[in-house]
Amino acid sequence: MHRIDRLDLLARILRDRPGIVAAELARELGVSQRSVFRDLAHLRERGYPVEADRGRGGGMRLHASWGLGKVLLSSEEALCTLLSLAVSEKLRFPMFAAEVSRARKKIVDAFPRAERRQIGPLRERILVGRPASAVVRSSFAEPNAVASRNMQVAFVREQVVRADYINEKAVRSTRRVEPHALLIMWPAWYLLAFDHLRGEPRTFRFDRFERVELEEVVFRPRPREIAQALLGDSCDAPAYPV
Amino acid sequence: MHRIDRLDLLARILRDRPGIVAAELARELGVSQRSVFRDLAHLRERGYPVEADRGRGGGMRLHASWGLGKVLLSSEEALCTLLSLAVSEKLRFPMFAAEVSRARKKIVDAFPRAERRQIGPLRERILVGRPASAVVRSSFAEPNAVASRNMQVAFVREQVVRADYINEKAVRSTRRVEPHALLIMWPAWYLLAFDHLRGEPRTFRFDRFERVELEEVVFRPRPREIAQALLGDSCDAPAYPV
DNA sequence: TCAACTATGTCACTTTCTGGCATATTTGAT
DNA sequence: ATCAAATATGCCAGAAAGTGACATAGTTGA
Numbered sequence A, B: 001m002h003r004i005d006r007l008d009l010l011a012r013i014l015r016d017r018p019g020i021v022a023a024e025l026a027r028e029l030g031v032s033q034r035s036v037f038r039d040l041a042h043l044r045e046r047g048y049p050v051e052a053d054r055g056r057g058g059g060m061r062l063h064a065s066w067g068l069g070k071v072l073l074s075s076e077e078a079l080c081t082l083l084s085l086a087v088s089e090k091l092r093f094p095m096f097a098a099e100v101s102r103a104r105k106k107i108v109d110a111f112p113r114a115e116r117r118q119i120g121p122l123r124e125r126i127l128v129g130r131p132a133s134a135v136v137r138s139s140f141a142e143p144n145a146v147a148s149r150n151m152q153v154a155f156v157r158e159q160v161v162r163a164d165y166i167n168e169k170a171v172r173s174t175r176r177v178e179p180h181a182l183l184i185m186w187p188a189w190y191l192l193a194f195d196h197l198r199g200e201p202r203t204f205r206f207d208r209f210e211r212v213e214l215e216e217v218v219f220r221p222r223p224r225e226i227a228q229a230l231l232g233d234s235c236d237a238p239a240y241p242v
Numbered sequence C: 001t002c003a004a005c006t007a008t009g010t011c012a013c014t015t016t017c018t019g020g021c022a023t024a025t026t027t028g029a030t
Numbered sequence D: 001a002t003c004a005a006a007t008a009t010g011c012c013a014g015a016a017a018g019t020g021a022c023a024t025a026g027t028t029g030a
Helices: A003-016 A022-029 A034-045 A077-091 A097-110 A113-125 A134-139 A147-159 A223-231 B003-016 B022-029 B033-045 B075-090 B098-110 B113-125 B133-138 B147-158 B223-231
Strands: A049-054 A059-062 A126-127 A159-167 A172-185 A188-195 A200-205 A211-218 B050-053 B059-062 B127-129 B159-166 B174-185 B186-195 B198-203 B209-218
Touching: A003 A022, A003 A034, A003 B003, A003 B059, A022 A034, A022 A126, A034 A049, A059 A172, A077 A097, A077 A113, A077 A126, A077 B075, A077 B098, A097 B075, A113 A126, A113 A147, A113 A172, A113 A223, A134 B174, A147 A172, A147 B059, A159 B198, A172 A200, A172 A223, A188 A223, A223 B003, B003 B022, B003 B033, B003 B059, B022 B033, B022 B147, B022 B209, B033 B147, B075 B098, B075 B113, B075 B127, B098 B113, B113 B127, B113 B223, B127 B223, B133 B186, B147 B159, B147 B174, B147 B209, B174 B223, B186 B223
Parallel strands: A126 A172, B127 B174
Antiparallel strands: A049 A059, A159 A172, A159 A211, A172 A188, A188 A200, B050 B059, B159 B174, B159 B209, B174 B186, B186 B198
16 A cells, blocks of 8 residues: 555544544554554645544544545536536525635636636526516426536537527427526526527527537637626526515 | 655646646656656556657646546535535536536545435425515515524534524514524525424524524434425425426 | 553664666657 | 657666654643
């Protein structure tokens, strides 16, 4: 076992079994007690808040406020986490507003510098409108999984998509659209997009897309502009309370 | 600089500057090129997908699907992230449903085993009701920051709170409540709690709490039971579509 | 007062790391 | 075809870091 792995393991054991004593750690890691203390010093150097109580009944643990190990998210997982945070923020989720923004910052910082430019403004592309009407509410269905998955990828990658859309009159048409923004009018989700077919912004209901294919073409997202054109000022925070 | 730190730095450089060549890395890390290759081998051993192109114009990078470093969240940040994820899930946020649950799992796993029991069920304590009535919508205000902050802590720690509440008739009363569940009836947030004063479950509007103080007493959350008592079946997913 | 803890110092020994050099291999450009 | 720019690996000797054993000091609760 390399030393790095041992340090990892040590941190995990401390986290999982607070109050453990050095002798026990030594046995479990298969090294001398002296080395355990050396490793502990390393962890502390690296910023882990290792606490220790001396004397009988003592032991070691990571400080409670810390507790957490490193979370290793893939880019996509981190992205969707950011989107979720954005949704919560927009919904004025009252929990931990300060922590939300700190967590957001840390996750954004984990991305390569080149991508941060794209990721930061993501939350400005999520809008909250007033709740859907009863009619919409009763007709909103679960979006097609594959279609919405592709649409999501296109949304974050800022790529143009070619998609089949079934409008309110059940007429199917194939369109090329730029997915600029998401609008939630709960429980319905809408896409605010620029429609190449019509040459103008359009609103699409998320559950009405069927066959979504990504094109290589990228676009520059202009969520405000598109939202303004489609909704006037009737969306997002400023519109609330009614 | 310890080797561990150098490995960290190396990973970050690879992430930030894809296409970098070994000679440049050696210069920047202040070690020989031979050591750079050794470090790269270590990273690969540890699971980092380091890719390399040989030959002229070649270079190294981390595989795109990876891209991300470790995110070091504090417990509170992780908690609020989980809550946000839960909210998004409950709202049927159509983006990356699969990734959301994977991310959720990873974040939960980062917590000490002892706490996972508490954290896993958190999302079952967040309920979605139908949107608020026009009357509520027009009267819902920004919750008091300090009060809701304390309420949040009590919610996740499962602690009883003593709070001042101002009811719809503007009458103030002091109560001891157990915050069992959160209910969003957008844009209003409610607390489903057991009210010690009345000895029965009650619904409280989040923006009407004023002075919230934590007590040391913990309770066992029974979100389903409390929600059932207060709302019947008219809440959460089953109630939708209307 | 004792036993159970954390914590640090020293020293000899072992392991790992490191740089330099050689060499193989792949790849794009000329 | 040849060359230059890359990654990649092997080997070696010297340097650095890690390791265990032992000693010792300090703290704490019973």
